[in-house]
Structures are given as structure tokens and as C-alpha cells.
Amino acid sequence: MDTILPILAGAIFATGxxxxxxxSLILTIIGIILISNSVNLALFSLGRISTENPPLxxxxxxxxxxxxxxxxxxxxxxxxxVIGFGLLAFALALAYRSYKELGTVNQDELLEDPEDTxxxxxxxxxxxxxxxx
Amino acid sequence: MLIVIGLIFVxxxxxxxxxxxxxxxxxxxxxxxxxxxxLYLLSFMPEIAAGGTITQSTTWVSxxxxxxxxxxxxxxLSLMFGLIITGIGTFIVLYGAGYLSGNEYLPRFYLAIxxxxxxxxxxxxxxxxxSIFVFWELTSFTSYLLIGFNHEQEASRKAALQALLVTGIxxxxxxxxxxxxxxASGQWEVSALLNEGDIIRxxxxYLAIxxxxxxxxxxxxxxFPFHFWLPGAMAAPTPVSAYLHSAxxxxxxxxxxARLHPxxxxxxxxxxxVGGFGVVTLLISAWLSLSFTDLKQIxxxxxxxxxxxxxxxxxxxxxxxxxxxxxYILSHAMYKGALFMVAxxxxxxxxxxxxxxxxxxxxxxxxxxxxxxxxxLSMAGIPPLFGFIAKxxxxxxALEATLLPVLFITLxxxxxxxxxxxxxxxxxxxxxxxxxxxxxxxxxxxxSMWIGPIILAVLSVVFGVLxxxxxxxxxxxxxxxxxxxxxxxxxxxxxxxxxxxMLSLLTLAGGLLxxxxxxxxxxxxxMKGYQMVFARFPVNVYDGLVxxxxxxxxxxxxxxxxxxxxxxxVTIMVTALVAIGYTFLTQSGIIWNPxxxxxxxxxxxxxxxxxxxxxxxxAFGNSRLTIIVAAGIIGYGLSLIYLMHGAADLAMTxxxxxxxxxxxxxxxxxxxxxxxxxxxxxxxxxxxxxxISAGLMMTLLILAVTAVPxxxxxxxxxxxASYPLAHGRNIVNVILVDFRALDTMGEVVVVAIAxxxxxxxxxxxxxxxxxxxxx
Numbered sequence: 001m002d003t004i005l006p007i008l009a010g011a012i013f014a015t016g017x018x019x020x021x022x023x024s025l026i027l028t029i030i031g032i033i034l035i036s037n038s039v040n041l042a043l044f045s046l047g048r049i050s051t052e053n054p055p056l057x058x059x060x061x062x063x064x065x066x067x068x069x070x071x072x073x074x075x076x077x078x079x080x081x082v083i084g085f086g087l088l089a090f091a092l093a094l095a096y097r098s099y100k101e102l103g104t105v106n107q108d109e110l111l112e113d114p115e116d117t118x119x120x121x122x123x124x125x126x127x128x129x130x131x132x133x
Numbered sequence: 134m135l136i137v138i139g140l141i142f143v144x145x146x147x148x149x150x151x152x153x154x155x156x157x158x159x160x161x162x163x164x165x166x167x168x169x170x171x172l173y174l175l176s177f178m179p180e181i182a183a184g185g186t187i188t189q190s191t192t193w194v195s196x197x198x199x200x201x202x203x204x205x206x207x208x209x210l211s212l213m214f215g216l217i218i219t220g221i222g223t224f225i226v227l228y229g230a231g232y233l234s235g236n237e238y239l240p241r242f243y244l245a246i247x248x249x250x251x252x253x254x255x256x257x258x259x260x261x262x263x264s265i266f267v268f269w270e271l272t273s274f275t276s277y278l279l280i281g282f283n284h285e286q287e288a289s290r291k292a293a294l295q296a297l298l299v300t301g302i303x304x305x306x307x308x309x310x311x312x313x314x315x316x317a318s319g320q321w322e323v324s325a326l327l328n329e330g331d332i333i334r335x336x337x338x339y340l341a342i343x344x345x346x347x348x349x350x351x352x353x354x355x356x357f358p359f360h361f362w363l364p365g366a367m368a369a370p371t372p373v374s375a376y377l378h379s380a381x382x383x384x385x386x387x388x389x390x391a392r393l394h395p396x397x398x399x400x401x402x403x404x405x406x407v408g409g410f411g412v413v414t415l416l417i418s419a420w421l422s423l424s425f426t427d428l429k430q431i432x433x434x435x436x437x438x439x440x441x442x443x444x445x446x447x448x449x450x451x452x453x454x455x456x457x458x459x460x461y462i463l464s465h466a467m468y469k470g471a472l473f474m475v476a477x478x479x480x481x482x483x484x485x486x487x488x489x490x491x492x493x494x495x496x497x498x499x500x501x502x503x504x505x506x507x508x509x510l511s512m513a514g515i516p517p518l519f520g521f522i523a524k525x526x527x528x529x530x531a532l533e534a535t536l537l538p539v540l541f542i543t544l545x546x547x548x549x550x551x552x553x554x555x556x557x558x559x560x561x562x563x564x565x566x567x568x569x570x571x572x573x574x575x576x577x578x579x580x581s582m583w584i585g586p587i588i589l590a591v592l593s594v595v596f597g598v599l600x601x602x603x604x605x606x607x608x609x610x611x612x613x614x615x616x617x618x619x620x621x622x623x624x625x626x627x628x629x630x631x632x633x634x635m636l637s638l639l640t641l642a643g644g645l646l647x648x649x650x651x652x653x654x655x656x657x658x659x660m661k662g663y664q665m666v667f668a669r670f671p672v673n674v675y676d677g678l679v680x681x682x683x684x685x686x687x688x689x690x691x692x693x694x695x696x697x698x699x700x701x702x703v704t705i706m707v708t709a710l711v712a713i714g715y716t717f718l719t720q721s722g723i724i725w726n727p728x729x730x731x732x733x734x735x736x737x738x739x740x741x742x743x744x745x746x747x748x749x750x751x752a753f754g755n756s757r758l759t760i761i762v763a764a765g766i767i768g769y770g771l772s773l774i775y776l777m778h779g780a781a782d783l784a785m786t787x788x789x790x791x792x793x794x795x796x797x798x799x800x801x802x803x804x805x806x807x808x809x810x811x812x813x814x815x816x817x818x819x820x821x822x823x824x825i826s827a828g829l830m831m832t833l834l835i836l837a838v839t840a841v842p843x844x845x846x847x848x849x850x851x852x853x854a855s856y857p858l859a860h861g862r863n864i865v866n867v868i869l870v871d872f873r874a875l876d877t878m879g880e881v882v883v884v885a886i887a888x889x890x891x892x893x894x895x896x897x898x899x900x901x902x903x904x905x906x907x908x
Contacts, residue, residue: 001736001778003728006835008740012767014828015747017706021699021820024808026801027754028698030764033794037771038831044775044783045835048843054779055852057862064852064864069779071864072848077775077783078869079880085790086887092801093894099805106809107698 002049005041012038025095025105032091036084040077047073134189134205134258137170138251145247149240160230160581163243164223167250171219174212181212182606184619188260188324206260206324209610213459214257214381214388216607217466221380222250224585228474229372231581232481242282246376249275253381257388260322262311265389269307269349272382273300279377280369292368295675299352299362307349307389313342314396323392327617330396343397346389347406354386354440357414361671364433371477374429379436379469384462387443391458395617398450404536408448412544415441417667419548422555423647424655424664428476428486428563432469435512435555438548439465442527445541447615449534456622457526459611463603464511464523464593471508471589472559475501478582479563484572488558493568497575500583502564507590511597513556513644514549514637517626519597521637524549528633546636546643553644554651561648600624703823710826717833735777743770754810757802765795782865 016034019027047070055071057064099105144151144166152159177187190204207215229246233239252275255268274297281293315321317336318329326333333339350356355363366378377383390397390407397403415438422434439461446458478501480486483494495502511520531541577583596603604624613619628634647654654660693704746763753759768791776784851868861867869877 001732001774002839003732004736004740005774006832006839008743009835010828010830010832011744011747012828013831014824015751017827018751018820018824021702021823022754023699023810023812026757026798026805026808027760027810029798030750030760033764034767037767041771041774042831042835044778044780046838047848048839049778052777052779054781055864057856057864059862062856068852070845070848071851071868074780074783074865075868075873077780078786078865079877081783081786081790083880083883085794086884088794089797089891090887090894092797093891096801096804097894105805110698 002045005045005049009038009041009045012041023106023108025098025107028107029088029091029095033084033088036080036087040080040084043073043077043080134207135191135203137173138254138258141166141170141247141251141254145244145251148243148247152240152243157230157234159239159243160227163247164226166247167219167222167226170254171216171223174207174215174219177207177212178606181207181209181610184610184613186324190260193264200321201263202261202322203264204260204322204324205258206322207258208614209459209607209612210388210391210614211257213463213607213611214384215254217384217463218250218253218257218381221376221466221470221585221589222246224470224474224588225372225376227581228375228477228585229370231579232372232477233370234579238282242279242370242372245275245278245282246373249279249377249382253385256385260324262315262321262323262326265323266304266308266311269353269385269389270301270304272377272385273297273304273353276300276366276377276382279373280366282370282373283368286368289368292362292365296362296366298679299359299675303349303352303359306345306352310342310345310349313338313345317342326393327395330399330617333396334400339397339400340402343402343406346393346397347410350386350389351410351444352386353389354383354444355414355437356386356410356441356444357417357667358671360414360418360437361668361675363437364430364668365672367427367429367433371429371473371480374433375470375473375477378433379473380466383436383440384443384466387440387447387462390444390447391615394447394450394615398447401536404448404450406448408445408450408534408536408541411441411444411446411448412541413441414438415445415548416544419551419555421664421668423551423558423651424660424668426487426489426655428479428488428559429473431488431555431559432473432476435552436469438552439469441548442545445545446527446530449530449541451530451533451535452612452616452620453526453533454530455612455616455620456608457523457530458615459608460519460526460624461523462611463608464519464596467589467593467596468508468511468518468520471504471586471593472512474582474586475505475508476559478578478586479575481582482573482578483563483575488562491563491569491571492566493564494575495564496568498564498577500577500587502560504583504586504590505560505564507593508586509556509560511590511593513553513641515641517594517597519593519600521597522600522624522626524637524640525628525633528636532632542636546640549640550643550647553640554647557644557648558651597626600626703819706823706827710823710830713830713834714826717837739770739773743767746770755808757808760808761795761798761802764798765791768794780865782863 012034016031016038019031019034022028022031049069051067051069053065053068055064055068055074095105098110102110104110144163148159148163151163155162180187187207188204190202192200193203194201225246226243229242230239233242236242249272252268252271256265256272259265259268277293277297280296281289283289314326314333317338318326318332320326320329333342336342352359352362355361363378363383367374369378398407418434418437418441422431422438425431425434443458443461443465446454446461476486478498479491479494482498483491485491507518511518514520514524527545528542531545532538534541601623604622608624609620609622612622694701743766746766750760750763768787772784772787772791775781775787851872852864854872855861855864855867859867859871861871
């Protein structure tokens with residue numbers, strides 16, 4: 001499996017990036033899910049895949065019986081999955097709320113609302129320009 | 134010496150409260166501080182005059198490569214600067230009390246001027262290169278505060294910023310030069326560096342060190358083409374101009390080059406650069422002073438001329454030039470300090486500084502008139518004043534220059550002619566002639582404002598008539614410090630009928646003639662053009678650079694932060710791809726053995742399923758249901774991969790999270806409209822190229838890392854320690870809840886905050902935004 005995992009991670013990552021660049025915020029979020037998955041898979045590969053035995057210590061012994069899977073990437077990925085889920089939930093809620101407030105889930109249309117905060121960036125730059133001229 | 138500087142800083146910070154206690158008397162009380170410091174420094178004079186030096190050192194920062202000591206070094210040069218700073222500082226504190234009397238920001242003035250005084254003393258007394266730099270920057274910073282004292286006026290703020298930018302950029306260059314110098318010689322103390330001149334001069338970095346140090350010194354001391362900030366800084370209140378922009382801070386560059394002359398000097402490059410810039414500056418600025426009618430502008434340009442003269446002397450680098458430098462610095466500090474204070478007094482009492490609107494003030498302001506007259510005579514170099522001695526030695530040094538003496542002496546005489554005329558203008562126009570109506574009814578300044586000028590002016594006479602008072606005790610040690618070895622000479626007023634005296638007479642005659650035709654000269658077209666080219670144009674260049682920088686910043690912000698998320702993403706991705714791709718190209722170490730023997734049938738099946746789901750997702754991108762199902766399949770597929778390779782915990786978590794994810798996405802998708810993609814084919818192609826490159830990069834990264842031999846040190850530690858230390862049999866769980874428990878707690882907090890944010894986003898409404906619900 002270690003031979004094809006890098007390709008698999010790359011394929012998922014590529015699809016994730018493509019989805020991230022779509023107009024619809026929903027597809028953007030799908031992109032985030034895919035990217036997290038791909039990165040987790042990459043971490044898993046980096047810890048080397050050699051065995052099917054989980055890193056568990058049998059009753060009565062103090063060391064796991066070799067060979068056992070590398071526990072370190074597993075701990076990292078476990079954390080990443082949970083945090084990734086938190087991010088996803090937040091992003092979804094944000095998309096939902098921005099639809100409620102602005103009536104669109106299209107990235108490109110977010111700018112067009114005059115009350116939208118991201119357009120404040122543009123005005124801010126203009127102010128900077130005028131300051132010392 | 135640390136105590137003196139520390140005391141000044143502490144008093145500065147307490148000054149606003151001291152002001153609350155003593156109100157109008159604060160100036161007289163605070164003046165005791167520089168006076169005390171002056172006397173303290175004066176007590177070292179016998180020891181310095183006898184050829185001694187004093188070092189005091191306290192370790193501050195100690196590091197492997199270098200140490201920064203709060204070390205202080207007192208020799209002739211630093212003693213004279215210290216005396217000027219504290220001596221004139223005493224008068225300035227008094228003067229400021231009178232000049233700014235009634236100004237609501239007077240406490241702020243005391244604070245800033247004392248902070249400046251402490252910093253400036255630090256520059257001249259510090260022994261360590263890094264501490265000199267720190268104090269140097271502090272003078273720039275406090276100077277910014279003082280120039281911008283009238284912060285309600287835009288002109289003040291602009292002038293303050295201009296001075297800060299010009300000297301600040303120079304300061305950065307200086308830091309570079311000092312660090313190079315420290316590493317080249319291994320010495321960070323100036324006192325030790327003074328013996329390492331040969332090492333530095335022969336070091337391959339000599340030219341770089343020299344240019345960087347000169348960059349710092351020339352900007353600080355307003356040498357052409359950086360001279361423009363000094364006249365601009367006249368926006369400051371006059372006590373500040375008199376102190377910072379005439380007597381002390383602008384001489385920091387001169388001090389630095391004089392200090393480092395034994396280390397960096399004695400080369401042709403030094404002589405050409407320092408002498409060349411000095412002589413150009415003195416010539417240009419001397420005649421510029423005649424193109425203005427504002428007293429402070431005239432004095433400012435004559436100060437730039439004096440700084441140019443000092444630079445020229447340092448550049449000439451002969452014994453005689455060192456003598457001239459020592460005398461010139463002292464005489465200039467005295468007469469220019471006095472003249473600035475008188476100019477401020479006229480402004481304060483008569484309401485204008487324009488010499489065309491002033492006249493006949495000598496009857497109304499007799500003490501100021503005497504002070505101004507004596508100081509101006511000294512500036513013009515007329516015997517028996519101290520300025521005469523200074524000018525004679527300057528001429529003598531120029532005549533004996535080792536390179537192009539004719540050029541140096543000609544330019545010096547031409548410039549001094551203008552200075553004689555300027556001296557006449559600043560004293561004759563306001564004080565003599567017909568009395569004219571002034572905006573305010575003029576009368577003599579309060580004692581706090583005339584005591585400084587009159588003492589300085591009288592000293593100019595005393596030192597001129599009795600030069601032995603200062604020569605052996607101060608001037609000789611100063612010249613020795615700059616020369617690098619002790620010198621022995623004496624000063625006298627009368628040198629006999631020699632070349633310098635003839636040139637002095639010529640200068641005087643030329644100056645008086647120039648004064649007579651000044652009104653016509655000032656208004657003539659060549660003078661206007663001259664002013665345009667050398668006074669206005671540099672400011673325009675500076676403004677252009679600053680506006681250009683702001684424009685560039687605005688432009689790149691508009692390009693990079695245009696508010697379109699897809700643009701941000703593309704920028705980030707392309708930057709990452711280029712950076713990582715470049716690294717791959719320059720150091721490729723990827724090994725990929727396509728060994729499929731250990732790939733099982735179920736591995737193939739799983740991989741094909743996942744890749745197939747990706748394909749379906751891309752092909753049916755507009756169908757919400759298809760996409761969710763495909764994403765779900767990929768997630769569950771991943772959990773199977775984990776399960777089959779010894780990661781049961783991961784598999785369980787992934788199944789759980791994937792299930793929740795699908796549910797959440799479905800819940801949201803119910804409420805939002807169908808997916809519509811209306812992007813053009815071009816942008817799809819662009820995104821496709823980026824995506825494929827990114828995927829490729831990911832694959833190559835994994836291959837590159839796995840090509841490196843695996844070091845299982847940390848993993849093995851956890852496996853071995855898990856049961857004995859934490860009594861847990863599931864190593865992954867032990868890592869999470871025991872070894873890295875704090876991290877896990879942080880993670881739990883993050884998830885909790887995300888949960889709160891989700892709740893807020895869904896449930897809460899902004900007050901006042903109850904516009905129509907579009908769901």
C-alpha cells in the first residue's frame with residue numbers, strides 16, 4: 001500500500017484544490033474536507049507503513065510486540081481529524097450565515113454587497129493613498 | 134558616567150510631576166541637572182589634559198559572538214562634546230522655560246529635551262559600538278518628538294517625519310557598518326578598536342564598512358545631498374533648533390567620524406569621500422543661507438556649512454586639520470548656540486523672524502543685541518574672537534592639504550565670504566538701522582532667555598583673547614583623540630602676517646561687499662535658481678520617494694488583496710508551488726521504487742474506489758447529492774486504509790467524524806440554493822493546472838520524505854515508556870491524554886470555541902439587521 005498511498009494523497013489533494021477554487025462556497029467546503037483527508041493520509045505515509053498490528057500492549061507485558069504500527073503519526077492524525085471537523089463545522093455555519101445575510105453562496109458575489117466588510121479593505125487602501133498626497 | 138546618564142533619564146521621566154510641583158520655577162530647578170553633569174565632567178579635565186583616559190564598564194548583554202557592555206570612555210574628544218552637551222543644555226533648559234512659558238505642553242518639552250540630552254551624552258560617552266548605536270537611534274527618536282513639538286501643525290509633523298526617515302535610514306547603515314567593523318576586528322569597544330586601525334584598513338570589508346559608517350554620519354550631520362532635512366527641522370521650537378540642530382545632535386556624525394578617524398582614516402578613499410562631501414556641502418550651503426530672509430533658515434544653512442567645514446577637516450586628516458577641527462567645533466557651538474537663542478528671542482518678543490520686517494531693536498533689546506553682535510563677530514571670524522582663531526587654522530589646514538590644496542582653500546574662502554555676509558545680516562538687519570514696526574511690541578527677553586546667549590558670547594571673546602584657557606586643557610587632548618596619538622601645540626590669536634591672515638582680510642572684504650549687494654543678490658534670478666536646485670529639489674526628490682513608496686504599497690495591496698477569495702487562494706497556491714518546486718529542482722532526492730508486490734487486491738480495490746469517487750465528484754460537480762455521497766465514500770475509504778494498517782483508533786474516529794460531516798453538510802445544503810458554476814473555460818483550465826501541480830507536489834513531497842532513512846527514536850520512546858510511565862496499553866491514547874495532555878486540552882478548547890462560534894452564527898442575529906429573511 002505504501003507504493004500507492006503517495007499517489008492517492010496527491011490525487012485527493014489535487015481534487016481538493018480544484019474544489020477550493022470553485023465559486024460556490026459549498027464546493028469550497030468540500031475542498032477543505034478533501035484537503036484535510038489528503039494531508040492526514042500524507043502524515044500517515046510519512047510515518048512509514050510496515051505492518052497491520054496496532055500499537056497496543058498485550059496484557060501482562062510492558063512493551064508492544066514487534067512489529068507494531070508507528071503510534072506517533074496516529075496521534076497527530078487523530079488530533080488533525082478532530083480539529084479538521086471543528087473547522088468544517090465552523091466553515092459550514094459561516095456559509096450558512098453568509099447566505100442568510102447576503103443571499104448568496106457565490107464567492108465572487110460576496111464583494112458586491114455594499115454592506116459587506118470585505119469591501120472595507122478596498123476603501124481602506126484608497127484612504128491610505130490619499131493620506132499624504 | 135552611567136549614573137549621570139541614568140539620572141538624566143530618570144529625571145526626564147519625572148519632569149511632568151516636577152513641573153506640577155514648581156510650575157514656573159521648573160526650568161531653574163531642572164537646569165541644575167545638566168549644570169551638575171557639566172561640573173562632574175569638568176572634574177575629569179585635569180586628568181584628560183595630562184594625557185589620561187577614563188573607562189567605566191558594566192556588563193549588559195553577554196553573548197557567544199559579542200557582548201554589549203554599558204561601557205563609557207572619556208578622552209579629550211568625548212569630554213569636549215560632553216561639556217558642550219551639558220553646558221549648552223543648561224542654558225537651553227532655562228531658555229526653554231522662558232520661550233515656551235505658558236505653553237500647555239511645556240512639561241512635555243522638559244521630558245523630551247532631557248531624554249534627548251541623556252541620549253546625546255550616551256552617544257559621545259559610550260564605548261561599545263552597539264551602545265553607541267542604541268543611543269544614536271534614541272537621539273533620532275527624541276529629535277522626532279522635539280521637531281514635532283507643535284504637533285497640531287502639519288508642517289511640524291512632516292518635518293519631524295522627514296528628519297526621522299533620513300537619519301533613521303542612515304542609522305540602519307551605521308548599524309551595518311558597526312557590526313561589520315566589530316566582526317572584522319573582534320573588538321566591540323571603541324577604546325580597543327582605536328588600536329586596530331591597521332586591521333580594519335586592510336580588511337576586505339574596509340570599503341563596505343566605510344561607506345556604511347559614512348551613510349550614518351552624513352545623514353545625521355546633514356551633508357549634501359542629505360542636507361535638506363536640517364533646514365526643514367527648523368519647524369521645531371527655537372530652543373530645540375539651538376540645541377539639537379546646531380550645537381549637539383547634528384554634530385553626532387562629526388563626532389562619530391572624528392572618533393573613528395584613527396580606525397578608518399588615513400586612506401585616500403577616506404580623504405576623497407569625507408573631504409569631498411564636506412567641501413561640497415560647505416560651499417553649497419554657505420551661499421544658500423543668503424537666499425533666505427528667515428533668521429532661522431539663514432542660521433540653519435550656515436550650520437550646514439559649519440558641519441561641512443568639520444567634515445572637510447576630518448577628511449583632510451592632517452595634524453593641523455585636527456587642531457582646526459577641535460577649535461572649530463568649540464567655537465561654532467558657542468556662537469551658533471547664542472545666535473539661535475537670540476533669533477528665538479527676537480521671534481518671541483517681536484513676533485517675526487523675517488529680517489526684512491525687523492530693524493533697530495538694539496535699543497529695545499540691548500542685552501540680546503550685545504550677545505548677537507559678539508556671536509556674529511565670532512562667526513564671521515573677526516579678531517579678537519575665538520571664531521577668528523578657528524578660521525585661521527581652518528585656512529592653514531586647507532592650504533596644507535596633501536591633495537588639491539588650491540581647490541580646498543579656494544572653496545573655503547568662497548564659502549566663508551558668504552558666511553561673513555550672513556553674520557552681518559543676522560545682527561545688523563534686526564538690531565541696527567531704522568526702528569521698524571514689528572507685529573508685537575518688542576522689549577528685552579526675560580533673564581532666562583538672555584543669560585545663555587550672553588554667557589556664550591562673552592566666552593567667545595574670553596577664549597579668543599586668552600586662548601591658553603582652553604588650549605592645553607581641552608583643545609590639545611581633543612586634537613590628539615582625533616589624530617590617534619597625543620599632539621602638542623598651543624593656540625594664539627596672532628600668527629604674524631601670513632597667508633591665512635591675507636585670506637581672512639580677503640574674506641572680510643568680500644563678505645562686506647556681498648552684504649552691501651545682498652538685497653539685489655537675493656532677488657536675482659541666478660540666486661532663485663540656485664535655491665531651487667539645492668534647497669527645493671532635494672526635498673522634492675524626498676517627497677517623490679515617500680509618495681512613490683506609498684503608491685507602491687497601495688498598488689500591491691490592490692493587486693494582492695482585491696477582496697476576491699479565489700484570487701487569494703491562487704496567489705497562495707502559486708507562491709507555495711513556486712517555492713517548493715524551486716527546492717525540488719535544486720535539490721532533488723526523490724526515490725520511487727514502483728514495487729507493487731506488497732499491494733494487495735483490496736488495496737487496489739480501495740484505491741480505485743477513492744479515485745473513482747474523485748472522478749465522479751469532478752464530473753457531476755453541480756449535483757449536491759452526488760458530491761456528498763462521493764465525499765462520504767472517500768472518507769470511509771480512508772478509515773478502511775487506517776484500519777488495515779494498524780491504526781484502529783484512527784479508523785474509528787474517521788468513521789465517526791465522516792458520519793457527522795455528511796449529516797452537517799446535508800443539513801446546510803438543504804437551506805442553500807443549487808450549485809451554479811458560471812466561470813469561464815479559461816479560469817477552469819487555470820484552476821485545473823494549479824490543482825494538478827499541487828497534487829503532484831504533494832505526491833513528490835511524500836516520496837522525497839520517505840526516501841530519507843526513518844528515525845523511529847520518538848516513536849520508540851513512546852512505545853517503551855507508555856506502560857511503565859503512564860500505565861496505559863493503547864500507546865496512541867497514552868500519547869494524547871498523557872504525554873501530550875496539554876496539547877489535547879488545547880485542542881478540546883479549540884473545538885469548544887468552534888462549537889460556540891457555530892451556535893452564534895446560526896442562532897444569533899445582529900441588532901438592527903432584521904432585514905428580510907431570504908431562506
